[in-house]
Structure formats: C-alpha cells, structure tokens
Amino acid sequence: MIDVIKSCVNQFSNNLQFNYVNPNDISQLHQYFPSAHIIFGEPLTFIPFINQSFTTNLKWFQSTYAGVDAIVKKSKNNNYIVTRAPVFGQHMSEYCLGHIISHERHFPLLREAQLNKQWLTCSYRLLSSLRVGIMGASGEIGQSLARTCKHFGMYVKGLANSQQNTNEFVDKWYQSIPTTATFGIPREFLINLDYLISTLPSTSQTKNMLSGDVLSVCNGSNTVFINIGRGDIIDEQSLVNALNNNYITHAILDVFIDEPLPVTSRLYDLGTHKIQITPHISASSSVASYDIAQIFIRNLKRYINGESLLFVVDWKKGY
Amino acid sequence: MIDVIKSCVNQFSNNLQFNYVNPNDISQLHQYFPSAHIIFGEPLTFIPFINQSFTTNLKWFQSTYAGVDAIVKKSKNNNYIVTRAPVFGQHMSEYCLGHIISHERHFPLLREAQLNKQWLTCSYRLLSSLRVGIMGASGEIGQSLARTCKHFGMYVKGLANSQQNTNEFVDKWYQSIPTTATFGIPREFLINLDYLISTLPSTSQTKNMLSGDVLSVCNGSNTVFINIGRGDIIDEQSLVNALNNNYITHAILDVFIDEPLPVTSRLYDLGTHKIQITPHISASSSVASYDIAQIFIRNLKRYINGESLLFVVDWKKGY
Numbered sequence: 001m002i003d004v005i006k007s008c009v010n011q012f013s014n015n016l017q018f019n020y021v022n023p024n025d026i027s028q029l030h031q032y033f034p035s036a037h038i039i040f041g042e043p044l045t046f047i048p049f050i051n052q053s054f055t056t057n058l059k060w061f062q063s064t065y066a067g068v069d070a071i072v073k074k075s076k077n078n079n080y081i082v083t084r085a086p087v088f089g090q091h092m093s094e095y096c097l098g099h100i101i102s103h104e105r106h107f108p109l110l111r112e113a114q115l116n117k118q119w120l121t122c123s124y125r126l127l128s129s130l131r132v133g134i135m136g137a138s139g140e141i142g143q144s145l146a147r148t149c150k151h152f153g154m155y156v157k158g159l160a161n162s163q164q165n166t167n168e169f170v171d172k173w174y175q176s177i178p179t180t181a182t183f184g185i186p187r188e189f190l191i192n193l194d195y196l197i198s199t200l201p202s203t204s205q206t207k208n209m210l211s212g213d214v215l216s217v218c219n220g221s222n223t224v225f226i227n228i229g230r231g232d233i234i235d236e237q238s239l240v241n242a243l244n245n246n247y248i249t250h251a252i253l254d255v256f257i258d259e260p261l262p263v264t265s266r267l268y269d270l271g272t273h274k275i276q277i278t279p280h281i282s283a284s285s286s287v288a289s290y291d292i293a294q295i296f297i298r299n300l301k302r303y304i305n306g307e308s309l310l311f312v313v314d315w316k317k318g319y
Numbered sequence: 320m321i322d323v324i325k326s327c328v329n330q331f332s333n334n335l336q337f338n339y340v341n342p343n344d345i346s347q348l349h350q351y352f353p354s355a356h357i358i359f360g361e362p363l364t365f366i367p368f369i370n371q372s373f374t375t376n377l378k379w380f381q382s383t384y385a386g387v388d389a390i391v392k393k394s395k396n397n398n399y400i401v402t403r404a405p406v407f408g409q410h411m412s413e414y415c416l417g418h419i420i421s422h423e424r425h426f427p428l429l430r431e432a433q434l435n436k437q438w439l440t441c442s443y444r445l446l447s448s449l450r451v452g453i454m455g456a457s458g459e460i461g462q463s464l465a466r467t468c469k470h471f472g473m474y475v476k477g478l479a480n481s482q483q484n485t486n487e488f489v490d491k492w493y494q495s496i497p498t499t500a501t502f503g504i505p506r507e508f509l510i511n512l513d514y515l516i517s518t519l520p521s522t523s524q525t526k527n528m529l530s531g532d533v534l535s536v537c538n539g540s541n542t543v544f545i546n547i548g549r550g551d552i553i554d555e556q557s558l559v560n561a562l563n564n565n566y567i568t569h570a571i572l573d574v575f576i577d578e579p580l581p582v583t584s585r586l587y588d589l590g591t592h593k594i595q596i597t598p599h600i601s602a603s604s605s606v607a608s609y610d611i612a613q614i615f616i617r618n619l620k621r622y623i624n625g626e627s628l629l630f631v632v633d634w635k636k637g638y
Contacts, residue, residue: 094446094471098420101413107421108430110597117587119579119598126606127413151470152413260438268436277433279440281424287445 001289005040008297016304029054038062038303040296042285043070051076060303062296063313064285066141067230069202072318082313083299087291089144091283092228096197097148099252099276100127103224108272125194128153133189135159135209136199136229137170145199146170159189161205182209190217195224196248202230203318210234215242224250228282231256240266243274251275254282320383320608324359327616335623348373357381357622359615361604362389370395379622381615382632383604385460386549388521391637401632402618406610408463410602411547415516416467418571418595419446422543427591444513447472452508454478454528455518455548456489464518465489478508480524501528509536514543515567521549522637529553534561543569547601550575559585562593570594573601 002020009018019032023045033039033054039046040062047070050058060081061071066088102108105124113120132149136142137158146169149156158170161183165173177184183205190196196218200206211234215225225248227233234242236257242248251274253267259280261267267275285292299309313319321339328337338351342364352358352373358365359381366389369377379400380390385407421427424443432439451468455461456477465488468475477489480502484492496503502524509515515537519525530553534544544567546552553561555576561567570593572586578599580586586594604611618628632638 090447090472091445094420095424098417098424098426101417102421102426105414105417105600107417107426110600111427111591111595113598114587114591114596117582121598121600123603124600124606126410128409148470151467153409263436268433272430272433276430278429279432279438281429281440281443284442287443 001286001293004290004293005296008293009300023049038300040064043068047071047074060299060309062299064289064292066283067201067319068313069230069318072313072315073202078315081309082315083295083309084311084313084319085285085288085292085295086140086311087288087295088283089141091288092141092199093145093148095228095254095278095282096145096226097152099226100130100195100224103250103252104130126153130194131155131157131192132195132197133157133159133193134170134197134199135185135233136201137167137173138162138165139199141199141228143167143169145197157189157193159185176209178205182207182211185209185214187217190215192221193218193223194221195226197226198229198233200229200233201319202232206230207232208235211238213247214238215247216245217247218242219245219247222249224248224252226252228254231259236266240270243270249274252278254278254280256280320605320612323609323612324615327612328619335619342368357619359383362387366390366393379618379628381618383608383611385602386520386638387632388549388637391632391634392521397634400628401634402614402628403630403632403638404604404607404611404614405459405630406607406614407602408460410607411460411518412464412467414547414573414597414601415464415545416471418545419449419514419543422569422571423449445472449513450474450476450511451514451516452476452478452512453489453516453518454504454552455520456486456492457481457484458518460518460547462486462488464516476508476512478504495528497524500524501526501530504528504533506536509534511540512537512542513540514545516545517548517552519548519552520638521551525549526551527554530557532566533557534566535564536566537561538564538566541568543567543571545571547573550578555585559589562589568593571597573597573599575599 021028021032029049033049035057036055037057037059041064043063043065058080062083064085066084066086068082068084071082106122132154134142134145137146138160146156146167150169156169156171157174159174159176161176163175174186174189243251261277267277302309328335340347340351348368352368354376355374356376356378360383362382362384377399381402383404385403385405387401387403390401425441451473453461453464456465457479465475465486469488475489476491476493478493478495480495482494493505493508562570580596586596621628
C-alpha cells in the first residue's frame, strides 16, 4: 500500500511531507504524530494515540476500513474529519455467496462423505429459488451484495433507514423504524426469508437491533442468518436462543461483540451444523490495499484543492 | 415433473396418448414401450429397453439430461431423433463458483479452526484477480459459467472446437485442434490459469483429452482443475500423476469414469487437501425438473406441428 501511495503522491504535490509510521514504534509516533495534519491508517491502531493528544493538529483521518465505530465511539473529540474506505462490497459479496452455495450444496457433508469413501447424493436448491433480506441494502456493501444475489436470480428484500432508495438489484425496499432505542424492523421484511444478511455498522441505533425475540418472526422459514456487519447487532444470549428455538436454523458469523471470539463463548458449543464461525475475514484491508490507497489518493487531491472529501463520516450517525 | 407435463399437454392436443411408466415395473414397459413413438426419460434407464427392441416405433427420445453419451454410445441403432435438455448451466455455475470461493477463502480450514476454537485469520484472493479457462465455453454450460465468472470480474479464456465464437463473457477464445485421436489443446490456453474447468461431453474426441502429460503445461501456475463435464476426459493414472507432480495443485471432481466412484479408487487416497470428490451433483435433473419439462413441452409442440426439434443430438459428434 505504501508503494502505491508514494508513487502517486509524488506526482501531484511537492509541498507535502509524508511519514510512514510503524505503530509499534513509540518513538516514531512521538516524532511525527504531534505535527500531523492528516493520518491515513487503521482506526483501532491509532485512536489511542489520537486520544492521548499526540495529534493536536489533526484535521483529517482517512480510515483503511469501512466500519469506523472504533473511532466514532472512542475518540475523545470530534474536531477532525473522518473518512471511510468503502471498498469491501465485492469482498463481502464473495464471502456471502460462497457460504450460501456451500450451505445449499452441503459442502461439509460431502467432505465427510469423501473421507468415508461414500457416494452420497443429496439434493439442493437453485439460488434463483431463494429469498434474501439485506440489512443495510443502500450502503456500498449492501448494494454490491444485492447485485450479486440478483445475478443469481435471487429475490432481494432491502432494509434501509431512509425512505427513498433506488437500486435496480433490490426487488422490494423496507424502511427501518426509528425508535428512541434501536431501529425497529418491519415484520414484512423478516418473514419468508431463506437468508437474512446484516451488513450494518455498529451505531447506537443498530446495537441490539436483533436482540430479544426479534428473530422469532422468522420461525418456520428455515432462515439462515449471516452477519458480516458488526457483532453487537444481537447479543450472544439472544442469538443462542434464536438458534436453540429454531427461530433461525443456522448462523454464519464473521463478526462478534468480542474479537477474537473468546474460547469460552457459548457460540462454539452450538456445533458446526448450527453455526459457522469465521474470524472477521469477509473482507481484508490488506487484500484491498490497492483500492484503499486509491481512495486516500483521491481524497488527498480533493483536500489539497480545498474540495469536500468523499465518504465523510457523520459523527452523529456513526458511519 | 409429471404434473407439469400433464397440465401442459392436455391444453394443446387431445390426440396424444400419454403413459407414465415406472422403469422398475417391467410389465408396464412391456405394455407401453413397443408402441411408443416418443420417449421422454433418462437415457441410462431406458437405453437397455430401447436396445431390446421394446420400441420399434420409436421416432424421438427426449433426454432429461444434457449429457447424452449413454445413448449415443450404447444405442444399437440411430434411426430415431435424440434431443438434449440443456438447462444445467445455472446449476453448474453455482457449483463451480461455490467451490472456487470455498477454496480461495479456506472454508474447510476455517471449519477445522472453529472445531478447535481457534481464531485463525488467513488471507485470500479476490475473484477479480483470477484467471479461469473454460473447456467447452461455447456450450450452454460454458456460456452460463463464463457469464458468472465475468460477473465476479475474472479473466475468462474459452476453449471451443469451432473457429467462430461470440460470447461477451469470454475474454479470449482458443480453438481445440482436431487430430486423428483426441482434440489437442493450444498451450496458450492452458498456461497461467488459476482454474481450469471442463464442461465437455464424452465423445471419441474428448476422451483422454487431458490424459498423459497434457497438464504439465500448467506446472508452476498453481492451477486448480474442476471437472463438471465427463470423467473420461482424463484417465485416473494421469490425474494422480498430475496432482503428485504438482502440474495442478488441486482437483475438484464431480464426474468420474466409473460412477459411483469405486471405494478402491486411488483418488480417495490423495486426501481432501489435494482433491475434492462430489457424487455427480453439480446439476440434478430432479432439481431442474420444471425446466426440463418445459423443454419437452416446447419440443412436443414442434413435433406435432412438423417443425424441427430443438437441441437435436448429432449422432456423429455425440452431443
């Protein structure tokens, strides 16, 4: 990523001073951070240093992630601009479709059969017969996911928190219901889904959006829940209940309230037939590094020219 | 499937007599087959009865499969029309893409990690960075597969036995080389492939097309071979050699020379890290039954009206 940035920034400005800081090297941080106007990096890594006022000059933080809750929730002040890097839609779409096909085509079962030298024919559903509900369908991830689901002919329901949404890949839109606590979800969105996929960020309104008995609406539809957004959309007890009560029949989870998921988590005890756990890898910043660097470069040009930045985070909304 | 057919055929002709025959009931076969003009069914099931001259009136056989080698190779005479049911492209595309994503995203490894309560992060390749070569890219299956590969941004090489091919989803076409024995494959097609996928039927020219040292051209590219066509494109010894010599690094096989794959097959001994074996389920006639019935109905209308049938098999070419 650094090479991409170096080669690009040299082309359009000689007045900028760039320092490439190793976050594990505290002396480098002391040397460069106090005078930094711009930081381009991982929120989780740098937010402690920003909070310790290493960076009193900070005007703009370009995140290497799409999810910036680590900054929005933890930053002691909000007197600088934060921009996101929304480049993960393709990555997460591949993760979701791979898992959906693996589930429909019984990949794990067939692997077992192979190990036992068994010829085990089993049926499957074609993707075009499936109904998927995407929470956060108007965002970059949701849009990419909807496009891929529609490529395979799935029926796509989209949930968003705005009234007007246009996306040719969503068959029907539903609006989340603002309440004093969390967003409410229209019952019609949740019923008759084969897959319910959350791409939502962690904000005060999405936290616990699926907690309690919300998923009981899915009962009887054999819904599979996929979470690639943030883990705190449902508390662990509610999730365990939803699986044990068969509100949902299976969960494929890439994000958790505590990461790495503690070995003591009850989620591990549910077994792979009920739950699949992956270690927050539906999208990787290092795999997407070229695209992330390009976003920084585009924004840097705009910053230098005094233009408004792209993908600016609303401190209040949290994304 | 029978319900779909019954409801459709009743609409457009009262002069046809339909009999729904259970192939396990020999008395039904004796009763209905000798006078049958048309048979709609599974080649493997009915070809013995056709050969035993139960069906001297037979004019047309509509297969419920796309691959009709069981008829073309085994039928004692060819004085009737055989039509295929090419409706499996979508099914096989899903199978392939699911397996590609599962392989790239290390699904089996992560399942093991989950069972061991391990948080095992690992990298992956985005599909848009991959190069796929499709053998049989001009057929219904190849075209559907190319479309899906292109949806994910893959670079698609297509191999076909005709000179002129148009398909917006294939980046570059290669022509197989007719020889006295099997089709030859241009070296340029096979090099630098991340995935080599065969969708080819079994004919005298495709048999052993990849046998011997053909796959040694792939050496060094970490090519994964996926076979959803027919098993006899490569003999077992050549396949084992190709994997043991690392000409290819992995194989995902849905079709075999002998099916069910005998428990004595050496393919089982290679282990799941080298090979994935699935029991000829990349496309299922029962899952596709509605679409297959529709093809029969369309062809039946044409037959009654004296029009040429769709998807007619060339006895000489074998597909």
